[in-house]
Amino acid sequence: MASYTAPLREINFVLNDVLKVGRLAETLPAFADATPEVFTEMIETAAKFCEKELFPLSAPGDAQGCTRHPDGSVTLPDGFKEAFHKYAANGYVGLPNTTEYGGLGLPYTMAKVVEEMACSANVGFALFPGLTTGCFEAILANGNEEQKNTYLPKLGAGEWAGTMCLTEPQAGSDLGAVKTKATPQADGTFKLDGSKIFITGGEHDCTPNIVHFVLARVDGAPAGVKGLSTFVVSKFTLNADGSPTTARNGVTCSSIEHKMGIHGSCTCVINFDGAVGTMIGKPGEGIMNMFVMMNLARILVGVQGLGLCELATQNAIRYALDRKQGKTFNGQPTIADHPDVRRMLLTMKAVTEGARVLAYETGMYVDLAHHHEDAAVREEANDWVELNTPLVKGYCTDMAVDLGSMAIQVYGGHGFIREHGVEQILRDSKILCLYEGTNGIQAMDLVRRKLFLSEGRAVTRFFALVGKAATDASPDFAFISEPLKKALSDLEFATRWIHETFKSKPEEASFGCCDYLRAFSLVYLGYNWLRMAQAAAAQGDENFKAAKLNTARFFASKLLTQVTPLCETVKSGAGEFMSLPAAQLAA
């Protein structure tokens, strides 16, 4: 059996010692009460909940899956409904949502910490509150007062659940191909007709109502993304006071998908047959409205990846420290002293702990971007969010797959057996690399958009910050600051090459986009490990300090060194590989 213990020591170290999360309470009046003590308390309570309520439902939920009944209703695995109610009642759905609409009004950063733990414990479950928050954010950003008053108090507190209805069979990565039609009605509402696929939480009985945020095309609007608008559609029609009637709107679940993993989450085909909805925001601004939510959803997906990285890592370490098999060179009893197993365990630790800093820091930038009183600070924080989003989404989810596979490898043959629980990590993780923009799309977002934002302001600032940190580091940290300087320099060269190449030869510049995203993320993690090493050196706990410095050394010598060859590959471009006619691939 897999197990899960929230890594509280690690979480608190990152929040307090590395990222100084107290800055939020100090600088953001909105969060004056969210002191480090409040963080600690909330996180400890949530940790217990995730360990004791969510984790025990994960393996059974995977085995049972969701069920669609002949009447189109869908039930989740046993216990999920009750767990959702408790999760909402504890305030976790509404944790970052404004108190005006049912939320706790606490920092987004804190929500990411809770979500990391919830995703470690039960990622299939965690999708329901995740989508609900996404729907909340979309309506908050662009809804009118009536829409906000109708939906946000319910969504904000997790009384109702929410969805994102974007994808259609012919419109996945390319949402411009969306066909779902919205026909204006005399009363200002719209009737929606069409079919959406891959709708997480599209139908279930967890909550008395479900709110669908829908991308559709007003009848007669132009083709492509410019013709898209966003709508809100309620599963049940609403009374004048906003309470749901017993009458169903024209929204039905025609089937649920059988998937590789996240069996606890229902992935629905949702049909809109004259479903009544109202437009969110302005006509033709659908993609823009969607991206309000999508950008935050991408960070959440990255946090899902972080959660699975943590689950893989702690189980592999626990198993390796217990399993005796074969003679080690150093005479130690367990497989953790076989060199290749040790290499895997240190890789897992180095990636997970480094990725945690990236994810939490991105959360802090979201808080600053949303709440700082100084517009210049908000602008800078927003640059960071823009830059970091593809890194968090792309890197943390790629690593969830790699570390899930590595955990199985540490377990040996036992890892392939369901009851040991680690194979579920690999099965659950792969979807993270696909939804909310495939990781190839994240890499293109980085190369094509983020590098060029405000004439490269965000990336230039990142390079300067990392460079300064490496230069300012005392010689005690040369073991990482020196390789970091080298990696940074190579990344800057590769970045300049992309800058110079993209406009005239976009294929050339983007052929290595995934390698570039990887290199960029590794440099970011190098910066994180430098900061963690510095913070750890000041710790009193000698054991913790030694472990942290050892992992930092491992990162510096075994992982950060990958940046140079990755950048070489990036700069080698597409060569002739794009000029070959595609059909020859099948020759």
Place this chain on the structure above:
Amino acid sequence: MASYTAPLREINFVLNDVLKVGRLAETLPAFADATPEVFTEMIETAAKFCEKELFPLSAPGDAQGCTRHPDGSVTLPDGFKEAFHKYAANGYVGLPNTTEYGGLGLPYTMAKVVEEMACSANVGFALFPGLTTGCFEAILANGNEEQKNTYLPKLGAGEWAGTMCLTEPQAGSDLGAVKTKATPQADGTFKLDGSKIFITGGEHDCTPNIVHFVLARVDGAPAGVKGLSTFVVSKFTLNADGSPTTARNGVTCSSIEHKMGIHGSCTCVINFDGAVGTMIGKPGEGIMNMFVMMNLARILVGVQGLGLCELATQNAIRYALDRKQGKTFNGQPTIADHPDVRRMLLTMKAVTEGARVLAYETGMYVDLAHHHEDAAVREEANDWVELNTPLVKGYCTDMAVDLGSMAIQVYGGHGFIREHGVEQILRDSKILCLYEGTNGIQAMDLVRRKLFLSEGRAVTRFFALVGKAATDASPDFAFISEPLKKALSDLEFATRWIHETFKSKPEEASFGCCDYLRAFSLVYLGYNWLRMAQAAAAQGDENFKAAKLNTARFFASKLLTQVTPLCETVKSGAGEFMSLPAAQLAA
């Protein structure tokens, strides 16, 4: 739905144009009839069988799985039993087995080609004949005349099925911990008592009898591997004429495992309760006897990996050439013209086609080692088999996982859905990295044993051969011969470093063993791609030639270049990472 078309053009190109498989018929009297024409005919027939009989059972078999009934009997998915009979009747189980014992006496190389196709089509199914052949090989190598006469005609033709009963809960990678006890009886037989896990095909109703090859310890024998012997145990007791009675021997299946993949294959817990068996070979030589079979089984597992690489690659290409999504830079209609998708497809092609040469060439060395009349040739061929085995097993199976994951990535969200069939590739592939020695063990086998065999004779010969091929290549092939020289030089340096380091600091030398195996395999594939490029240049089919040369260029510039940084990592050793007490990993 996934599909499978046997890559006959590619298979024939490798066999005839690259590896000159005609050499087998020319130089080995045993295979005088196995001309290239016979190869082609046998392979074309087998291809149809795999496409039409095995592949259609793969997805249903995955969904249905195996069933253990309350009486301990086990049934395979619908159609598997009939397919096994047809597979055997067509001669595929017995293809490489000696005609003396029911086989067709054809080259091992040809068997690997058929197995590649069978594993592409249905890897869960292909395990049954695979294990049967393993059991056959073990008895052939060390059984006495009576044992050979009793079991080999049945196993050799696939009338009965066979198993390998090695693993126990406490004895996985470390078989020295095996506890199953063999008590000598007055009549020269042994009674076996103990429990074995992970026994593929341990119980089923496919064949009228099952033959178990069992690793056990004679009562009173020393602890560790030196106390182990091997035994043959029949599921049913046998009549004097060797036909099975209706009386069960003391061998029962107490449960079957629920696994991540290969659901079509039953993985059994097998209990021996006073089961009567006879000893194969001499007491205390169990591990040695087992390795006769294990070494060949490792090559087979590598071929399983190759089969899944092929399945992943051809489905990803087919899907990408059909799927329209988003605007490409070059205005081409399908996602195969998005740079990152193109990169994935070319990576998949370059790996699969290069790995095929490695696997088939290893098969040819097995044939030469077993059948050449000149002892010196046999010795050299045997060196190659020894050296190549960990490469075939480790590299091809790691790549099956990577390419399985990449196929899902090419499909986007659809790849995560079962009905598209590619997620099964990833689920089926991971076991390949675990059984018959984890890939970490393969890497240690390479670093610890194969590099040092006969004072490094095998590896020195490999370096000389690759070096000469690169030096002799005409300037037309400089695009690959030059990077190959560089990669080879780096690999030689890393090899020398391991040689010099291992004896005094084995942990230091083996910390990067998996990176070393990867680097070694890439150099081997570089050599393969040079030979493929040269052979393709002589082809009349311009389309084929262009595609092959393009993929060779891709391998040279994007994959072969990974050797240098991998070797750097190898040489950076273990540093302080092994001296940290293991418990600190959980600090």
